[in-house]
Amino acid sequence: MRTLVIAFVLGAMAAGLALVVAGLALGVTADAAGWDSFRIGAGAVVLVEFERDTTSTGTTLGNGVPLAALACGFLNAAGAAVLRRRAG
């Protein structure tokens, strides 16, 4: 059980940290490159949203980031379970 909990926490942290920086990096790049407004997500789940209006730009990390982090945590725990079973 301990292995699975650690794997879940680390998987969630890995995805969360990477997504936060990647999302903000995307926003900075979009701002510098003059991209139009865009949104990455599916339905009500939004990973990152970039908005440009006449005077300013803004990047918003959406509810998709914690959800994706949780999903990656579960995936990592599942991977750990498979590895542990293989190891016997």
Add this chain to the structure above:
Amino acid sequence: MIQARDEIELAPGVRLRGESIVDPVRRSAVPLNATARLVVAARTVEGAAAELTAAGASDGSRDALAFCGELNARGLLNVRIPLVARVLRRVAAIRYGLVLHAPVRRIDVSGPLTVAGAVAKPAAVLSLALLPVATFAGVAAVAAAVATGAAVVLHEVGHALALRRLPYALLLDGLRPELIHPRLSGRRAAVVAAAGPLLPALSAVALTLAVRPLAPVVAPMAAHALALSVLADDGRNACGLS
């Protein structure tokens, strides 16, 4: 990569004690028979081959190369190959479509600062290798290439900080650094394994939150967080899966 005239020596910190090679960092001892002791006592691979041949080996050179290669792979024996010879061997091998693997080099490190100094060289080579492509993509990409190298240094420093009060040594396998240490278990193993990926990743987050335009530059540092997954050695070690 290893050839007959290369110099060999026990890796720093590794000792011959009685009939064993003792590795105080891993807290292990590898027993040696009389023939193996002849190889370890030699100064070059061809010297070891001569000793083996004199001891009755049918192909002393092959045996000496194989044994030195095995000890080198375990980080117990360093092989000295001058830079020019290394380059010439690589070039010669590339003509046949082969990419030669440099021998593992073990370095004695006394603390996080010496780890940073030792890892800085391969990290700088990594950054320099990325520069030609990054230069075409602009200043931010050049800075990201530098951050890629810095992240490697931070990663190993993270492990070193978590290994406080434990013996450890640095293995350089080409451009890939690795800290070796006594076998750990439980919480300490998890902390040591996770500290490496976490230091560059958390530094990237902190830098991004402090100076938002730095986000694309420090993205390679944040990517180290992915080493926390079970797809990577650190992630598996943290979960006690290795």
